[in-house]
Amino acid sequence: MDTIKIGTVELSGRAVLAPMAGAGDRAFREICASFGAAMTTSEMVSAKALQFNDKKTPELMELGADARPGAIQLFGSEPDVMAEGAKRAMDFAPDAIDLNMGCPAPKITGPGAGSALMKDPALCGEIVAAVKAAVPVPVTVKMRAGWDEKSRNAVEVAKICQQAGAAAVTVHARTRSQMYAPNPDWGVIKAVKEAVSVPVLGNGDVTGAQSAALMLERTGCDGVMVGRGALGNPWVFREINAYLTESCRILPPPGVSEKMLVLLRQAELMCRYKDERRAMNEARKHVGWYLKGLRGAAEFRRRGSLLSTMAELEALTKDVIAENEKE
Missing domain, CATH: 3.20.20.70 (Aldolase class I)
Incomplete structure (x- = not known):
């Protein structure tokens, strides 16, 4: 490289x-x-x-x-x-x-x-x-x-x-x-x-x-x-x-599950470096960015704007995956 x-x-x-x-x-x-x-x-x-x-x-x-x-x-x-x-x-x-x-x-x-x-x-x-x-x-x-x-x-x-x-x-x-x-x-x-x-x-x-x-x-x-x-x-x-x-190799975009997994990982790190309350308050905008282009994004963003705990974020990501991976 x-x-x-x-x-x-x-x-x-x-x-x-x-x-x-x-x-x-x-x-x-x-x-x-x-x-x-x-x-x-x-x-x-x-x-x-x-x-x-x-x-x-x-x-x-x-x-x-x-x-x-x-x-x-x-x-x-x-x-x-x-x-x-x-x-x-x-x-x-x-x-x-x-x-x-x-x-x-x-x-x-x-x-x-x-x-x-x-x-x-x-x-x-x-x-x-x-x-x-x-x-x-x-x-x-x-x-x-x-x-x-x-x-x-x-x-x-x-x-x-x-x-x-x-x-x-x-x-x-x-x-x-x-x-x-x-x-x-x-x-x-x-x-x-x-x-x-x-x-x-x-x-x-x-x-x-x-x-x-x-x-x-x-x-x-x-x-x-x-x-x-x-x-x-x-x-x-x-x-x-x-x-x-790699000779102009175009990688496929990440799937919804990978996106949500990385979002959770980032939020976990935020909680480690800050207290959970402040971390989740700051994570709200990141949730909006990770949701861009996904089905149901508007409603999920609304929920994301109210997050205060990791448990709530975990529930949100499960719902995002379910909504976007259903037939």
Whole structure:
């Protein structure tokens, strides 16, 4: 299988899991890794919250052995605060530190972090340099095409970040103003790949094996980062790996029983890492994603939105299987 080398970290495969706030917790990352995700990244962590010893933040940085290589993603806008946050993140032994320069959420961009950093390319470089000097692991950057149509500056920012010491860059092929709605412009990924020598990962509407292969072919990027396409569908990594390494082999989609079994496994892990009540509350959205396209999904989603115990989820999955496997 093809490998990607990010500093001292070698990835066995070309498809990695994107960091996703509110969805990419430890349990989900471990499930995706079990299906072949070559690397996983934590939900984004506030460097400032680390500075103030926020009690909820450490849980976001827990990296189990079953989801390695694993990176911790930090967000913030001050080089010294980001560097100090990276030092504290090292307590969790990440394989890399990823810097968020792509999040479009107003609560992140408002204070100048996330994709707002792309409005100040020099500051992007200062943050990379500060974090690189603070930690012994590779530092990577996730960015967007730019802030808006008038400032599509991913190439400039990527070159500055590489010069400051970034070991890899990921490019989401939309501007911040586009959020997630219009079709991504993969041309920006190609332009970044041609401009830098470090590995470049492409991100934006990779939902399966063929879209992954198409992005790799059209942009020349080293690997693909899968985000929303993996929600309720961790098999996407197995499918991409088979397609890329086995002469375009298309694997059959998982059956309903396998889907429900993996959903239960993910929920069990969530309960292990969090208390059952909170885990099941957070699992409700995942249930909706796993149910996509199944018979009776609307009613099952309604039931899923009320879940509070594993026993209720077990009963739900049995009913889903019965409804979808009957003649």
